[in-house]
Amino acid sequence: MKIIVLVKQVPDTEEERRLDASTGLLDRGASEGVADEINERALEVALRHKDANKGSEVVVLTMGPASATTALRKALSMGADSAVHVEDDRLKGADIAMTAAVLAAAVRQTGFDLVVAGNESTDGRGGLVPAMVAEHLGLPLLPSLNTVEITEGAVAGEVTVEAGTLAVSTALPAIVSVTERSAEARFPNFKGIMSARRKPLVTFSLVDLGFDGHTGGGTSEVCSISERPARTAGKKIVDDGTAARELAEFLVARRLI
Numbered sequence: 001m002k003i004i005v006l007v008k009q010v011p012d013t014e015e016e017r018r019l020d021a022s023t024g025l026l027d028r029g030a031s032e033g034v035a036d037e038i039n040e041r042a043l044e045v046a047l048r049h050k051d052a053n054k055g056s057e058v059v060v061l062t063m064g065p066a067s068a069t070t071a072l073r074k075a076l077s078m079g080a081d082s083a084v085h086v087e088d089d090r091l092k093g094a095d096i097a098m099t100a101a102v103l104a105a106a107v108r109q110t111g112f113d114l115v116v117a118g119n120e121s122t123d124g125r126g127g128l129v130p131a132m133v134a135e136h137l138g139l140p141l142l143p144s145l146n147t148v149e150i151t152e153g154a155v156a157g158e159v160t161v162e163a164g165t166l167a168v169s170t171a172l173p174a175i176v177s178v179t180e181r182s183a184e185a186r187f188p189n190f191k192g193i194m195s196a197r198r199k200p201l202v203t204f205s206l207v208d209l210g211f212d213g214h215t216g217g218g219t220s221e222v223c224s225i226s227e228r229p230a231r232t233a234g235k236k237i238v239d240d241g242t243a244a245r246e247l248a249e250f251l252v253a254r255r256l257i
Helices: 037-052 066-078 096-110 129-137 190-196 243-253
Strands: 002-006 009-011 033-035 057-063 082-086 114-118 141-150 154-161 164-171 174-178 201-204
Touching: 002 037, 002 096, 002 129, 009 066, 033 037, 033 066, 037 057, 037 066, 037 114, 037 141, 037 174, 057 066, 057 096, 066 082, 066 190, 066 201, 082 096, 096 129, 114 129, 129 141, 129 174, 141 164, 154 174
Parallel strands: 002 057, 002 114, 057 082, 082 201, 114 174, 141 174
Antiparallel strands: 009 033, 141 154, 154 164
């Protein structure tokens, strides 16, 4: 079985994230880029299947600048067999629609039985890419799975809904996305780190994927942005016998009660 895992390099979630005032896009140079944790959980799902089924192959795929190779190399050190990197200057600032179209083309060209992704990235929080990739490929999607079970010809799992949980399944080929409740990612060991340098990493451009040479990066335009206002000190209520009334008035004025 051949499993493709979608990975993404994102700004470090431990640091402050900012928008570029001139473009309205996320300023990726403001903090160090790291592999998104939710994608590492998706990779763990694939690796656990590979551990139990030695004939399986795990490929990690990303779209991004040259620096995104770091995220791919980490995934290779964790146990993935090979990597695919879609890199093209015209993809800078690509919106979610363009991103999904390009990823779908790369997935199709690479070949697969199953695609595993995180349910949403920590930078964009759109949560739509897996569904849009599935639409481009004309495949079923099992979204936001807390557990995943992969068998020879099918994939199944549990998803949380308002009334509880649902058990869902579909035949392969298919696409699934996982939540933070899914498998916790393993740490790369020394052997994995050393072997990652020798594993194949293929780079595709837009032309390689069959896109017109004049295709632009994104189709959405940010018209304006504004800085988040600085936090102001809250009002302190000292109980001199009127605290209850003041608190009630405060809540009523803000329509909180």
